[in-house]
Amino acid sequence: MRYSFILLMFIGLLFIGCASTAPLPTTLNIVPPSSDVPSEIAAFSGKWEGRFYGGVDIALVVEKVNVENADIIVSMGGIAGWYQYMKAKVISGPALYAVSTGGNTITFSMKSNNELYIVTEEKVTGSKSKGELSRSK
Numbered sequence: 001m002r003y004s005f006i007l008l009m010f011i012g013l014l015f016i017g018c019a020s021t022a023p024l025p026t027t028l029n030i031v032p033p034s035s036d037v038p039s040e041i042a043a044f045s046g047k048w049e050g051r052f053y054g055g056v057d058i059a060l061v062v063e064k065v066n067v068e069n070a071d072i073i074v075s076m077g078g079i080a081g082w083y084q085y086m087k088a089k090v091i092s093g094p095a096l097y098a099v100s101t102g103g104n105t106i107t108f109s110m111k112s113n114n115e116l117y118i119v120t121e122e123k124v125t126g127s128k129s130k131g132e133l134s135r136s137k
Contacts, residue, residue, distance in 0.1 A: 023082070023083055028061050028073070030061065031064045032045065037065065037066055038067065038094075041094050044116075045064075046061075046062060047059070047060070047135070047137070048136055050134055056078055056129075057076070058074070058133060059073075059083075059133075060108060060133055061073040068089070070090060071086075071087060072085070072086050072088050072098060074100075086098040086099075086106075095110070102123065103123035105121045106120050107119045107120075114134055118130065118133060
């Protein structure tokens with residue numbers, strides 16, 4: 001009986017560990033912004049990690065950014081974690097605005113030089129999820 005409990009705890013911790021990481025590709029190609037990109041837009045460049053307020057992990061990699069758009073990778077954690085390459089538009093704020101293949105919108109806006117807000121909106125229901133990310137190495 002005691003061993004069954006220990007085994008269940010171990011399996012539970014394994015699942016918690018799996019749910020706590022947003023997967024990313026093994027190779028990231030982060031290109032520093034050119035000198036003509038304003039500093040408030042260039043600040044998006046790099047790797048970011050955080051959580052939705054509901055607890056799901058998220059990662060953002062801004063591989064390339066210019067004054068009009070950015071090449072990004074968005075990753076969501078959980079048991080069936082995933083990532084998707086996207087093209088984001090640079091919009092007023094500044095912020096990065098992207099639409100997933102499923103039609104859901106994602107907006108990343110600068111909270112500070114090392115923190116971002118994220119707001120997603122589900123296409124069908126219109127429900128929104130919010131969270132925060134911090135610059136990562």
